Amino acid sequence: MLSLTLAGLELRNPIMLAAGIMGTTGESLKRIAESGAGAVVTKSVGIEPKAGHSNPSMIEVDCGYLNAMGLPNPSYKNFQDEIDEAKKGGVPVIASIFGGCSLDFSEIAGALQADAFELNVSCPHAHGYGAEIGTDPDIVEDVTRAVKSSTKVPVWVKLTPNVTDIKSIGLAAQRGGADAVVAINTIRGMAIDIESGYPILGNKFGGLSGRAIKPVAIKCVYDLYDVLDIPVIGVGGISDWKDAIEFIMAGARAVEIGSAVGNNINIFSEISSCMEAFLEEKEWTLDEIYGMAHEV
Amino acid sequence: MKPVNAVITKIVDETPTTRTFFFDTSFESIPGQFVMVWVRGVDEIPMALSYENAITVQKVGPATTALFELEECDSFGIRGPFGNGFELRSEHILLVAGGVGAAPLAPFAEKASLSDIAVTTLLGAKTKGELLFSERFEAAGKLLVATDDGTEGKHGYVTQLLAGIKNYSQIYCCGPEIMMKRVLDMVVPANAQFSLHRYIKCGLGVCGACCIDGLRVCKDGPVFSGDILKMSDFGVYRRDECGRQVKL
Numbered sequence: 022m023l024s025l026t027l028a029g030l031e032l033r034n035p036i037m038l039a040a041g042i043m044g045t046t047g048e049s050l051k052r053i054a055e056s057g058a059g060a061v062v063t064k065s066v067g068i069e070p071k072a073g074h075s076n077p078s079m080i081e082v083d084c085g086y087l088n089a090m091g092l093p094n095p096s097y098k099n100f101q102d103e104i105d106e107a108k109k110g111g112v113p114v115i116a117s118i119f120g121g122c123s124l125d126f127s128e129i130a131g132a133l134q135a136d137a138f139e140l141n142v143s144c145p146h147a148h149g150y151g152a153e154i155g156t157d158p159d160i161v162e163d164v165t166r167a168v169k170s171s172t173k174v175p176v177w178v179k180l181t182p183n184v185t186d187i188k189s190i191g192l193a194a195q196r197g198g199a200d201a202v203v204a205i206n207t208i209r210g211m212a213i214d215i216e217s218g219y220p221i222l223g224n225k226f227g228g229l230s231g232r233a234i235k236p237v238a239i240k241c242v243y244d245l246y247d248v249l250d251i252p253v254i255g256v257g258g259i260s261d262w263k264d265a266i267e268f269i270m271a272g273a274r275a276v277e278i279g280s281a282v283g284n285n286i287n288i289f290s291e292i293s294s295c296m297e298a299f300l301e302e303k304e305w306t307l308d309e310i311y312g313m314a315h316e317v
Numbered sequence: 318m319k320p321v322n323a324v325i326t327k328i329v330d331e332t333p334t335t336r337t338f339f340f341d342t343s344f345e346s347i348p349g350q351f352v353m354v355w356v357r358g359v360d361e362i363p364m365a366l367s368y369e370n371a372i373t374v375q376k377v378g379p380a381t382t383a384l385f386e387l388e389e390c391d392s393f394g395i396r397g398p399f400g401n402g403f404e405l406r407s408e409h410i411l412l413v414a415g416g417v418g419a420a421p422l423a424p425f426a427e428k429a430s431l432s433d434i435a436v437t438t439l440l441g442a443k444t445k446g447e448l449l450f451s452e453r454f455e456a457a458g459k460l461l462v463a464t465d466d467g468t469e470g471k472h473g474y475v476t477q478l479l480a481g482i483k484n485y486s487q488i489y490c491c492g493p494e495i496m497m498k499r500v501l502d503m504v505v506p507a508n509a510q511f512s513l514h515r516y517i518k519c520g521l522g523v524c525g526a527c528c529i530d531g532l533r534v535c536k537d538g539p540v541f542s543g544d545i546l547k548m549s550d551f552g553v554y555r556r557d558e559c560g561r562q563v564k565l
Contacts, residue, residue: 043533048530051531064525072558073558075359076360079519081521082319214319217322221320221394223360280523283522283536284522
């Protein structure tokens, strides 16, 4: 009862793995697929191999996590085998890709075989990439259009919340031909070690994820649903089935889970079965709760 | 958790390449668990606790080199303990330690000995001066030694000592992966536990950088049963900082 069609992809349930989580190796993606995820999104891959920022690259803070991984990736040239291995998990595999310009993006999308692409124009702490290009609607539109013309599979655009108006970026992605938008990436943040005065993250600042950002993400999804014709995929601070329901009611057609996987690798099947039980009890369908908060 | 400030109280030169840093904070941990040691401004790296309030470090890269420059009263940050640790589950145990791999096994030997478990340790190193924690293993039970150059004990690898040992029901192993792979190939896999080393990025089980066959070394490990490793990339390849496969 949770199955759906999302921008051309058939999903057994709307609970997907977010980019950057367990997504570097085909085996780890397969493990998540086998643990019940409706689809898996890979770690973002770029043109050249990249080691990422120095550690600490992720720490737990009072209300969530701060991370600045720095887009470590083996390059798309070394990544098809991982996608192929991940495919053995039996669910769609979405390749998250990043670049410094539309040519980078289309080179990667043109070379990789995946079920869809998620464009990372939203990483908040990578110089020359991510949010540095994803805060400009013209560039987002241009990048999206370039990828659309280099691949036949669906293209999703992952948005940064570190903007004045996320709707304008979502609309730009839609103009560029995006099949869906994903909201939100992490919110820029920082923590300082008071024993020494050092910023704790190796990159000094990073992105906040986890519980704290859920209300922000809900509002972004709610706003995007209002203005877009294409589906919105919700991500940000989901740690149980109630959070997932909330996102869908806000207007998310599906959701992605990131940080919460660390402490609960079985979260996908748990959320699916609890969602099913909830819908059954309420005598609602997934379609009926989709965007419900806009109708009441 | 954010890093805890650990002030160095004592530094002990264990061998020409390894040094123990005692600090003013104690961690309750299961031997085999690890902590993330943050050398401020340089890097943060996974390390075994060799005592409840110490790490034993081999100088190998930028972070460990920076650690070696620290003195008493200097400090670094520590997060942890993380991971699962060795599971103590029999009456006669055999420890196989190679080089700095002795660091998590020495406190484990002491813990086992306190629970009246018979401990035999096979300790290997390149040369006599690099044998780490011999006295601690000797005090906890029986010790057999091998050195690559024959300057102490058996002339050869620690795995050559293994062939002659029969009286044990569980093996605990930590050392270079090639050595551990040799051990795995010589024993009943389900009766052996191995502590793995991988490039660890988040340490929280989230990013997946340390995965071996889908298993997170930082969260599902770092200690794995041999029967799990038997079917894996263990001893074949690791991944670099970019996530590329690198032959061991």
